[in-house]
Amino acid sequence: xxxxxxxxxxxxxxxxxxxxxxxxxxxxxxxxxxxxxxxxxxxxxxxxxxxxxxxxxxxxxxxxxxxxxxxxxxxxxxxxxxxxxxxxxxxxxxxxxxxxxxxxxxxxxxxxxxxxxxxxxxxxxxxxxxxxxxxxxxxxxxxxxxxxxxxxxxxxxxxxxxxxxxxxxxxxxxxxxxxxxxxxxxxxxxxxxxxxxxxxxxxxxxxxxxxxxxxxxxxxxxxxxxxxxxxxxxxxxxxxxxxxxxxxxxxxxxxxxxxxxxxxxxxxxxxxxxxxxxxxxxxxxxxxxxxxxxxxxxxxxxxxxxxxxxxxxxxxxxxxxxxxxxxxxxxxxxxxxxxxxxxxxx
Amino acid sequence: xxxxxxxxxxxxxxxxxxxxxxxxxxxxxxxxxxxxxxxxxxxxxxxxxxxxxxxxxxxxxxxxxxxxxxxxxxxxxxxxxxxxxxxxxxxxxxxxxxxxxxxxxxxxxxxxxxxxxxxxxxxxxxxxxxxxxxxxxxxxxxxxxxxxxxxxxxxxxxxxxxxxxxxxxxxxxxxxxxxxxxxxxxxxxxxxxxxxxxxxxxxxxxxxxxxxxxxxxxxxxxxxxxxxxxxxxxxxxxxxxxxxxxxxxxxxxxxxxxxxxxxxxxxxxxxxxxxxxxxxxxxxxxxxxxxxxxxxxxxxxxxxxxxxxxxxxxxxxxxxxxxxxxxxxxxxxxxxxxxxxxxxxxxxxxxxxxxxxxxxxxxxxxxxxxxxxxxxxxxxxxxxxxxxxxxxxxxxxxxxxxxxxxxxxxxxxxxxxxxxxxxxxxxxxxxxxxxxxxxxxxxxxxxxxxxxxxxxxxxxxxxxxxxxxxxxxxxxxxxxxxxxxxxxxxxxxxxxxxxxxxxxxxxxxxxxxxxxxxxxxxxxxxxxxx
Ligand code: SF4
Ligand code: SF4
Numbered sequence: 001x002x003x004x005x006x007x008x009x010x011x012x013x014x015x016x017x018x019x020x021x022x023x024x025x026x027x028x029x030x031x032x033x034x035x036x037x038x039x040x041x042x043x044x045x046x047x048x049x050x051x052x053x054x055x056x057x058x059x060x061x062x063x064x065x066x067x068x069x070x071x072x073x074x075x076x077x078x079x080x081x082x083x084x085x086x087x088x089x090x091x092x093x094x095x096x097x098x099x100x101x102x103x104x105x106x107x108x109x110x111x112x113x114x115x116x117x118x119x120x121x122x123x124x125x126x127x128x129x130x131x132x133x134x135x136x137x138x139x140x141x142x143x144x145x146x147x148x149x150x151x152x153x154x155x156x157x158x159x160x161x162x163x164x165x166x167x168x169x170x171x172x173x174x175x176x177x178x179x180x181x182x183x184x185x186x187x188x189x190x191x192x193x194x195x196x197x198x199x200x201x202x203x204x205x206x207x208x209x210x211x212x213x214x215x216x217x218x219x220x221x222x223x224x225x226x227x228x229x230x231x232x233x234x235x236x237x238x239x240x241x242x243x244x245x246x247x248x249x250x251x252x253x254x255x256x257x258x259x260x261x262x263x264x265x266x267x268x269x270x271x272x273x274x275x276x277x278x279x280x281x282x283x284x285x286x287x288x289x290x291x292x293x294x295x296x297x298x299x300x301x302x303x304x305x306x307x308x309x310x311x312x313x314x315x316x317x318x319x320x321x322x323x324x325x326x327x328x329x330x331x332x333x334x335x336x337x338x339x340x341x342x343x344x345x346x
Numbered sequence: 347x348x349x350x351x352x353x354x355x356x357x358x359x360x361x362x363x364x365x366x367x368x369x370x371x372x373x374x375x376x377x378x379x380x381x382x383x384x385x386x387x388x389x390x391x392x393x394x395x396x397x398x399x400x401x402x403x404x405x406x407x408x409x410x411x412x413x414x415x416x417x418x419x420x421x422x423x424x425x426x427x428x429x430x431x432x433x434x435x436x437x438x439x440x441x442x443x444x445x446x447x448x449x450x451x452x453x454x455x456x457x458x459x460x461x462x463x464x465x466x467x468x469x470x471x472x473x474x475x476x477x478x479x480x481x482x483x484x485x486x487x488x489x490x491x492x493x494x495x496x497x498x499x500x501x502x503x504x505x506x507x508x509x510x511x512x513x514x515x516x517x518x519x520x521x522x523x524x525x526x527x528x529x530x531x532x533x534x535x536x537x538x539x540x541x542x543x544x545x546x547x548x549x550x551x552x553x554x555x556x557x558x559x560x561x562x563x564x565x566x567x568x569x570x571x572x573x574x575x576x577x578x579x580x581x582x583x584x585x586x587x588x589x590x591x592x593x594x595x596x597x598x599x600x601x602x603x604x605x606x607x608x609x610x611x612x613x614x615x616x617x618x619x620x621x622x623x624x625x626x627x628x629x630x631x632x633x634x635x636x637x638x639x640x641x642x643x644x645x646x647x648x649x650x651x652x653x654x655x656x657x658x659x660x661x662x663x664x665x666x667x668x669x670x671x672x673x674x675x676x677x678x679x680x681x682x683x684x685x686x687x688x689x690x691x692x693x694x695x696x697x698x699x700x701x702x703x704x705x706x707x708x709x710x711x712x713x714x715x716x717x718x719x720x721x722x723x724x725x726x727x728x729x730x731x732x733x734x735x736x737x738x739x740x741x742x743x744x745x746x747x748x749x750x751x752x753x754x755x756x757x758x759x760x761x762x763x764x765x766x767x768x769x770x771x772x773x774x775x776x777x778x779x780x781x782x783x784x785x786x787x788x789x790x791x792x793x794x795x796x797x798x799x800x801x802x803x804x805x806x807x808x809x810x811x812x813x814x815x816x817x818x819x820x821x822x823x824x825x826x827x828x829x830x831x832x833x834x835x836x837x838x839x840x841x842x843x844x845x846x847x848x849x850x851x852x853x854x855x856x857x858x859x860x861x862x863x864x865x866x867x868x869x870x871x872x873x874x875x876x
Contacts, residue, residue: 142785166379221658229523231647260372276634277663300678306586315536316591317525320643322692338569
């Protein structure tokens with residue numbers, strides 16, 4: 001057990017864990033401190049200069065870098081802090097493409113959250129925007145795109161690829177007037193070492209890295225990825241009768257919130273027009289659609305003729321436990337043979 | 347896996363042999379890379395320069411098929427330097443002396459010759475694995491898909507026993523299982539020699555137990571394996587085949603033979619799948635199955651964790667969950683014991699006859715699942731196996747003396763290259779699902795024969811051009827990619843693309859025990875398409 005630390009934020013009593021930083025402790029207690037570059041999965045860097053606080057009336061310090069200490073009195077706002085934040089946010093906005101209505105992230109944009117907190121009005125946002133950045137949008141990846149004009153250089157994507165994915169496909173690129181993020185050599189995503197896992201897209205606080213087809217799920221169902229033996233926990237996002245999105249399950253010990261490209265983006269086969277929707281019976285070399293009853297009757301009568309060693313079944317590493325259990329039970333108990341196998345070996 | 351995925355974080359040494367983890371098990375691959383960044387020593391042994399090599403401390407490149415020699419060489423070094431965990435061996439293992447005697451053959455010179463790896467490097471890997479503990483070992487098909495795959499697995503186990511890297515947290519012998527429920531299909535007795543829970547069919551008490559549970563008389567004869575089934579169909583001995591969710595025309599070694607078997611006119615062939623796969627096209631009846639998003643149930647991952655899948659949307663068209671279909675066939679045949687109304691009821695029956703799943707129920711696995719063995723409803727499941735004692739009747743871990751065996755096919759003047767198979771990050775197995783996801787297909791849309799610059803030079807092959815790859819069983823047409831990833835003498839292909847069906851040329855030579863075909867070593871020749 002780590003030790004508990006007691007202190008106050010804006011006069012409110014807080015109980016935090018030793019080693020936690022002030023920003024995380026505040027957020028955990030529903031106290032908002034503006035921030036852009038902080039992400040709970042990543043090591044704090046204090047780059048965006050928004051999360052400043054004053055401790056015991058002293059100098060302003062970045063709350064994401066400051067560990068909690070017993071008995072301190074933290075202030076999240078003061079004229080000094082406000083002024084510092086205002087400068088930081090206005091600089092960011094000045095560089096940011098502000099077409100919020102057309103932005104995929106608009107419903108969930110940390111830049112808008114910070115702006116709202118700071119009381120920056122939309123008209124003012126418009127006036128603040130000065131550099132007409134018009135960098136090309138990278139649409140090379142089939143699943144997501146990167147619009148550098150919306151990037152706030154928080155570095156979350158860079159650190160995600162480094163610290164979480166362990167790949168390091170992204171970095172800061174100095175382009176003279178301004179810094180941008182990009183792949184090694186600033187190549188399009190698909191030509192880089194990027195593995196398309198989408199971890200950076202999930203964490204981008206604005207709409208710079210965003211899914212190409214943002215879909216809004218009306219409800220979610222907790223399940224497990226269909227592909228490999230890692231068994232990542234996922235939530236399927238459903239709209240109407242269709243799966244429209246996948247989100248990683250952070251509670252599942254198998255993946256703790258991570259996914260690969262197949263798990264995150266590989267679900268569209270479910271609605272593919274090639275899906276079999278009717279039993280098919282081959283007649284004179286051609287498949288004809290049939291009703292279940294007809295197909296089942298035919299199978300039952302044919303299988304009855306091949307009991308014992310004349311029968312074999314191939315179970316499936318893609319089917320559920322219950323289904324595999326039934327297939328082998330059927331083979332052994334009904335057909336009277338142990339000739340049941342699957343492709344475990346391949 | 348004897349141990350759990352999360353334990354990778356705590357391992358001081360991670361040894362990955364015969365596995366391309368970032369492609370085949372990407373989220374575990376991510377975790378390994380992360381661990382390496384956070385200070386774990388990552389050792390990689392692979393014929394090819396796989397992605398993990400970038401973050402590995404030591405990378406050795408044994409020739410395909412030389413794993414037993416490599417692993418036994420490591421064991422020999424460890425004993426020569428007295429780095430073994432003698433207390434662990436004395437207390438927990440048996441057959442040590444026989445095993446030790448078998449190491450005589452694995453002299454440094456012999457190991458170097460067979461593996462092509464300099465002895466100092468073998469020594470370096472062995473030294474780290476034996477001394478920088480806890481050390482966790484991971485392997486996949488690169489170890490098992492050989493005519494001597496069982497020996498390879500034993501060699502891996504010998505190494506872990508010798509160093510006491512088993513039965514403790516962040517250690518273990520960890521085979522990475524391929525498909526989402528391949529572990530579960532084995533657990534459920536989807537194997538010709540065992541009932542659910544690995545209860546052998548040849549043991550009379552087991553048979554009696556299941557005959558009582560299922561109310562039927564059953565066979566005590568071990569059934570046919572995957573490969574043997576197709577032989578038996580070909581010979582007309584098996585006349586009815588019920589195939590659920592498989593596509594052996596792309597996944598089985600020597601797939602041409604599979605096709606010939608399935609074209610036997612006397613066969614009644616039922617295929618059950620979500621798509622009309624290459625193999626299902628040969629069926630007499632095709633039954634439309636519901637996808638994973640359209641049904642309830644549970645699957646077991648590579649770390650033995652039983653997890654839920656849930657129905658999120660209704661089945662497409664008239665498709666039905668596989669459990670429903672099998673139950674209906676049985677009921678149509680007038681059988682009892684198949685009248686289930688939900689998968690949770692089936693799971694309850696599984697728990698009643700399968701001791702290692704005895705405590706599993708849908709209710710208990712709702713959130714994060716449970717890891718078997720989980721014997722009763724109070725059992726919290728098992729994070730890692732062999733704690734304190736081995737899961738064998740006498741509680742001892744068994745050393746196995748081994749000798750080196752050549753691969754069934756070796757290169758010669760006519761077939762001078764070794765072809766080994768691999769997987770792409772973007773596709774899964776025979777790719778019936780992934781190739782129907784437009785974005786994945788866009789990222790990776792065709793097969794490549796990867797070969798080394800030196801071999802490309804020698805055989806006059808340019809990067810990107812069409813070639814034909816010949817083996818003793820046939821040929822496939824594919825585009826060549828010249829890359830440093832392959833060492834001289836070794837080329838590789840995946841098996842995801844029906845346009846270039848790699849497994850029509852791979853070697854079906856079987857491991858005598860595990861009956862796994864040798865798809866990792868096929869002697870081939872590469873020619874330009876003129
Ligand atoms: S792309 Fe997004 S995550 Fe990356 S630096 Fe820009 S704003 Fe931050
Ligand atoms: S998300 Fe990727 S790593 Fe996880 S289970 Fe699915 S395919 Fe495997």
